[in-house]
Amino acid sequence: MSQFVTTQTELLLPRPEFPRPDWERSDWNNLNGEWSFQFDSQDQGRSEQWFSADARAFDSIITVPFSWASPLSGIGSSEKGIAWYRRQISWQPAVAAANVFLRFGAVDYACEVWVNGIAVGSHTGGYGNFEFDVTSVWNYEGDNLIAVRTEDFEHDYQARGKQGYGEIRGIWQPVWLESRPGSFIRSTRFNTAIDGTVSTRSLISAAQAGQATLEFSFGDGAVSHKETLTLAEGDNTVEITFKVGDPQLWSPESPYLYEGHISLDSGSGEDRVSSYFGIREISTALAEDRSYRWITLNGKPVYLNGTLDQSFHPTGYFTYPTDQxxxxxxYLMKKLGLNFVRIHIKPEEPRKLYWADMLGILVMEDMPCFWGEPGEQARASYESEAREIMERDYNHPSIFSWVMYNETWGLKTNSSESSLTSQEGAANNYLPDTQEWVRRMYHWAKDQDPTRIIEDNSPCNYDHVESDINTWHFYINGYEQLQEHVNHVVENTYAGSSFNYIGGNTQSDAPLMNSECGNVWGIEGGAGDSDLSWHYRYMMNEFRRHDKMCGFVFTEFRDVINEFNGYYRLDGSDKQFGYEWYVPGMSLADLHSPDFIVIDAPPCETVKSGQQLSVKLSGSSFSDRYHGQSLTLQWELWHDNLGIRMTSDSGSASIEWNGYGVKPLLPLAVTMPAFDALAVLAIRLLAPDGTIITRNFITFDVRSGAAQGRYNTDGQWTSLPVGSFTEQQWDYSWSALEDHKINGTGSGSFTYEIALPDTATLQQVSHVELVFEASAKRLLAYNKEKLGYKKHDISYMHGAKADPEYNLNSYPMTGTNRQESRLRIAIDGVEIESVLLTNDPADSRGALSWHYQTEPNKLHEAGSYGYLVKAVIPSTLAANINRNRSFKLELRAEDGGLALYGRNAGRYPIDLLVCYL
Structure with a gap:
């Protein structure tokens, strides 16, 4: 995949593809590329007629369609205010004298446009597309000068969304010219039903009254419908219904699109628009005898595995550098097994929605918020943007929900004149009048689009008013804390409950769904750049325990500039979750399977060796693919015994897989190994043909109680705490995880004096082997400077940059950026082994570093782990060791540092072991 690298060829004509594949005419001209550019801080451009041919030359060149704040624009300025664009173009439509339209994908925030010195129109609003008919001023035989004045002052009333990561100033989506005949189709809405009925509403602009033919041709002949119309001069609304035989339904699993065209044949020529539609129905339905609804797709329950997408890029900001x-x-979302995405506080670019349609992923699209108070101007601005967004994106089958507001942003009144203390809702300044406006907008959206789920406000303050889905946000770390919270939400979700609602409003039987979750803000000071895999697995497991829950939105798809909890890095590179170490072949997609095995147990539990346990299981099904079939549950209890994989218990059971929802299964009886071990209960659900449907696991820290530990190995051993070194030489060194881990950075060493048992206990030693867990160690800024936590404030939501190296909770999750270190092992000054420690990793494999965290809302090198190192002491040194009954062990690292993991850290439940034969 691309890593946000834009080639020189692409820069010559960035984004060369047609911007609206859902509404495409063949005769067009791309205006992306180089335009003259000039800031106008004194607002003198109008008076000096910068739109005219003889106006002053502009100082700069900008690359359209990138925001002037972004690197790809070539300007890269954070300046707000007024800026001008100019470009000269010669273009003639393929059909002589056809009408010419100048189209803009989006301009933030207000703009005025001139062609050949003549004003052709203006537009206000940062997210909607718009166009101007420039036929009357267009020079068909020669050059044309296009001038655009843009204005963005970040007014509080502007519907801006979450632009703080990178401002979308000025032109930030493609610009193009398009030809049309005198009579043309302005728009067509498709409403589909799963029986194949397609209802359309077209807006047709007629140059003159008369007859015309409107034809729908889609799906390689599956749709061929033609009607004769009588049009009045001007705009005409035409409603036509046709039926598709043997309809192929659209879904994430099978994203079938009916591609084709709509054509209008009139006296002024043919207008032909390429488009597409998908046949699908989104709804909610009572589930069998339950008193609550589930979300349905095409009449069947669907579990929504989703992520929050900020759609931010380091070079183009909110404009994608390329269509690829x-x-x-x-593609990367679907690779994770996700079936839906929430586009956060902004509408998505049409071409990305096109790929959502084509590749198959459901989209929850947010309206952009404003950040001031909900005054008259802010409301008018918001309502105008909402109309444009819904009109533009209506036909995308991927969009299943509109979110009108997010976390009450822009809905709070902070003015002292509002007499807050006497009004309901005063606790967070979300006033009754504003609540009623939100209700009106909810009903307005339902009236505009009855085919989709409408949410009033995606809440973090438990303040719904009226909604088709009952969602909530939470950011909580720690298994017990998360479980308690989710249980509380589920138990208080029922028709008539006032929980999660404000102003005396109560819940309906609307589906329950999480619309933001993660551990990024569940940590004091934020999670920094840390492992998310451990938390993620038990969170997914907890969600699937609850029959009421219909899905989740994980924050977030990619890292951004102050939140580093994405599935991927900002540059698109992978993070390693490490699940495959526990269950071969397991990936994130296993946690997103519509058919899932819930393990009702903590992610790790301390138990005694030989202990017998009963583990509760449930089956969670949100697909009928295997209903009525006998599936096989396979399980294995295994552990890594000093580098040897050993199974201590296993079995299988047949499960009749019937019906939707969550149903208890027979518990598993397992017996722990007789040794100290990190035991893994790995489970697999298999289809009748042997296909693995899903995988899951939990772990156990098995403790023998023996002072030196008990391990399944020949001979005897001595165990030394890793913190018992007698000497250390490092620039920076420290202990972690309550002294069960020690760290040294750069070059240096830890030295140990190791004593063997006396001859009464241990006779001649013929074989001595060292066994320990070690990794490289990267030095982070906070390791040196020990800065305190930065208090969360609204600046984070506006994109305040954060350096995770200064966050006390940071420990970068395993990824493509690796830290190597060469470890040299010496006995009594003689080097016996050299080992390359390939990384300083942290992910789910660091189970003990997670299990022994002391506070759930603070992370201390969480998830960190090392590699099992074994070194045999040469027989040439054995004589001295036997004679002295002791030796000096030096562990020296070159450049990359060294971390040593003790009994309660990393992934191996060992200290520094010296094994004897």
Missing amino acids: EMHDEI
Whole structure:
């Protein structure tokens, strides 16, 4: 996949593809590329007529369609205010004298446009597309000068969304010219039903009254419908219904699209628009005898595995550098097994929605918020943007939900004149009048689009008013804390409950769904750049325990500039979750399977060796693919015994897989190994043909109680705490995880004096082997400077940059950026082994580093782990060791540092072991 690298060829004509594949005419001209550019801080451009041919030359060149704040624009300025664009173009439509339209994908925030010195129109609003008919001023035989004045002052009333990561100033989506005949189709809405009925509503602009033919031709002949119309001069609304035989339904698993065209044949020529539609129905339904609803797709329950997408890029900001990258975004989501995405507080670019349609992922699209108070101007601005967004994106089958507001942003009144203390809702300044406006907008959206789920406000303050889905946000770390919270939400979700609602409003039987979750803000000071895999697995497991829950939105798809908890890095590189170490072949997709095995147990539990346990299981099904079939549950209890994989218990059971929802299964009886071990209960659910449907696991820290530990190995052993070194030489060194881990950075060493048992206990030693867990050690800024936590404030939501190296909770998750270190092992000054420690990793494999965290809301090198190192002491040194009954062990690292993991850290439940034969 691309890593946000834009080639020189692409820079010559960035984004060369047609911007609206859902509404495409063949005769067009791309205006992306180089334009003259000039800031206008004194607002003198109008008076000096910068739109005219003889105006002053502009100082700069900008690359359209990138925001002037972004690197790809070539300007890269954070300046707000007024800026001008100019470009000269010669273009003639393929059909002589056809009408010419100048189209803009989006301009933030207000703009005025001139062609050949004549004003052709203006637009206000940062997210909607718009166009101007420039036929009357267009020079068909020569050059044309296009001038655009843009204005973005970040007014509080502007519907801005979450632009703080990178401002979308000025032109930030493609610009193009398009030809049309005198009579043309302005728009067509498709409403589909799963029986194949397609209802359309077209807006047709007629140059003159008379008859015309409107034809729908889609799906390689599956749709061929033609009607004769009588049009009045001007705009005409035409409603036509047709039926598709043997309809192929659209879904994430099978994203079938009916591609084709709509054509209008009138006296002024043919207008032909390429488009597509998908046949699908989104709804909610009572589930069998339950008193609550589930979300349904095409009449069947669907579990929504989703992620929050900020759609931010380091070079283009909110404008994708290439179409390929939009394709890759959707591909990478589906690679994770996700079936839906929430586009956060902004509408998505049409081409990315096109790829969501084509590749198959459901989209929850947010309306952009404003950040001031909900006054008259802010409301008018918001309502105008909402109309444009819904009109533009209506036909995308991928969009299943509109979110009108997010976390009450822009809905709070902070003015002292509002007499807050006497009004309901005063606790968070979300006033009754504003609540009623939100209700009106909810009903307005339902009236505009009855085919989709409408959410009033995606809440973090438990303040719904009226909604088709009952969602909530939470950011909580720690298994017990998360479980308690989710249980509380589920138990208080029922028709008539006032929980999660404000102003005396109560819940309906609307589906329960999480719309933001993660551990990024569940940590004091934020999670920094840390492992998310451990938390993620038990969170997914907890969600699937609950029959009421219909899905989740994980924050977030990619890292951004102050939140580093994405599935992927900002550059698109992978993070390693490490699940395959526990269950071969397991990946994130296993946690997103519509058919899932819930393990009702903590992610790790301390138990005694030989202990017998009963583990509760449930089956969770949100697909009828295997209903009525006998599936096989396979399980294995295994552990890594000093580098040897050993199974201590295993079995299988047949499960009749019937019906939707969560159903208890027979518990598993397992017996722990007789030794100290990190035991893994790995489970697999298999289809009748042997296909693995899903995988899951939990772990156990098995403790023998023996002072030196008990391990399944020949001979005897001595165990030394890793913190018992007698000497250390490092620039920076420290202990972690309550002294069960020691760290040294750069070059240096830890030295140990190791004593063997006396001859009464241990006779001649013929074989001595060292066994320990070690990794490289990267030095982070906070390791040196020990800075305190930065208090969360609204600046994070506006994109305040954060350096995770200064966050006390940071320990970068395993990924492509590796830290190597060469470890040299010496006995009594003689080097006996050299080992390359390939990384300083942290992910789910660091189970003990997670299990022994002391506080759930603070992370201390969480998830960190090392590699099992074994070194045999040469027989040439054995004589001295036997004679002295002791030796000096030096562990020296070159450049990359060294971390040593003790009994309660990393992934091996050992200290520094000296094994004897």
